[in-house]
Amino acid sequence: DSGVTQTPKHLITATGQRVTLRCSPRSGDLSVYWYQQSLDQGLQFLIHYYNGEERAKGNILERFSAQQFPDLHSELNLSSLELGDSALYFCASSVRAGISGNTIYFGEGSWLTVV
Amino acid sequence: SQELEQSPQSLIVQEGKNLTINCTSSKTLYGLYWYKQKYGEGLIFLMMLQKGGEEKSHEKITAKLDEKKQQSSLHITASQPSHAGIYLCGAGNGGATNKLIFGTGTLLAVQP
Numbered sequence: 001d002s003g004v005t006q007t008p009k010h011l012i013t014a015t016g017q018r019v020t021l022r023c024s025p026r027s028g029d030l031s032v033y034w035y036q037q038s039l040d041q042g043l044q045f046l047i048h049y050y051n052g053e054e055r056a057k058g059n060i061l062e063r064f065s066a067q068q069f070p071d072l073h074s075e076l077n078l079s080s081l082e083l084g085d086s087a088l089y090f091c092a093s094s095v096r097a098g099i100s101g102n103t104i105y106f107g108e109g110s111w112l113t114v115v
Numbered sequence: 116s117q118e119l120e121q122s123p124q125s126l127i128v129q130e131g132k133n134l135t136i137n138c139t140s141s142k143t144l145y146g147l148y149w150y151k152q153k154y155g156e157g158l159i160f161l162m163m164l165q166k167g168g169e170e171k172s173h174e175k176i177t178a179k180l181d182e183k184k185q186q187s188s189l190h191i192t193a194s195q196p197s198h199a200g201i202y203l204c205g206a207g208n209g210g211a212t213n214k215l216i217f218g219t220g221t222l223l224a225v226q227p
Contacts, residue, residue, distance in 0.1 A: 002157065033215070043203065043217040056214045088155065099207030099215055100146040101165055106158035 003027065004107035006091050012113045018079040021110045025072055025093030031055075032074040033094075033104065034066055038087040049074060050097040081114045088112075117142040117208040119218035127224045133192050136221045138204030140185040145207035147187045148215065149178050152201045161189075191223075199225045 003026035013019055025032050034046040045058035049068035060066075063081075068074040078085060088111055094104040118141040128134050138147070146165050150158040162171045167182030175192045191198055204218045 002160070004157075042219055045214050045216055048214060058214060090157065092158075101163070102146075103160060103163055104148065104205075104215060105160055106150070108157040109155075111155070 002105040002107060004091055004093050004105050006089075006107040006110050008110055009108065010111045010113075012115060013081060015081055015083060015114055017081050017114075018077065019081065019112065021076040021078070021089055021091075021112075023074045023076070023091030023093075023107060025074070025091075026105055029093035029095050029105075030072065031094045031097050031102075031104075032068050032072070033092040034060075034074070034076050035090040035092065035106075036087050037090060037109070041087075043090075046076070048097075055097055078112070083114050086112055086114045117206070117216060119204055119206055119216060121202075121204060121218040121221045123221060124219065125222040125224075127226060128194050130195060130225055130227050131193055133190065134194055134223070135191075136189045136202050136223070138187045138189070138206075138218050140206055142185070142208070144180070144182060144185055144187070147178075147180050148205040149187070149189055150203045150205065152203060152220075154201065158203065194223075194225045196225045196227055199223055 005024040007022045030051045033048045037043045046060045048056040066076045088109045090109045092106040094102045096102045149161040152158050162178045164180035170179045177190045180187045202221045205215045
């Protein structure tokens, strides 16, 4: 158990709908990262928050948004869902913001299926 | 942008055999991570390497970082069925964003 908690574990929804994925980081961690994993694209970085502020963005679609709340939990909002959005979405957390010397732990992921 | 290429893409070994997985970066490495993933599950942190020439071991898994070659290797000694899974290397891309990107993964199967 990495200490990073993601909910829900599985989600099935229809095209055009909106979903929210939730992440609770490890106790004491200030950074939260979101990743998308699909068979054709591999593990892709979406966005990084540190202590409530956005620090880095990857190839995150405009239909997707995220935020980190004062209690440090984070939510990833996916709207106008398309079949291609079906994937495993990971949240990860770490103590600091930089990569070097900063161990990053991953949650179990949220499986999203769009039908 | 930086890319990480892993080789081989997949590997089948007999239990008890040794094996090596490589991760090569297209640009300078700023820290190198190794993770293991069971299909459809989360990534399990294995090791993090920060300096050129650094070598770390955990149980039967050893990872090395060669900064000059922009490459890292993961070596498993006397493989066991519990070692089976997908191995992913990740690295910081440097620059202002300093985000962690991942390689394409290596699928390892260990035959009893």
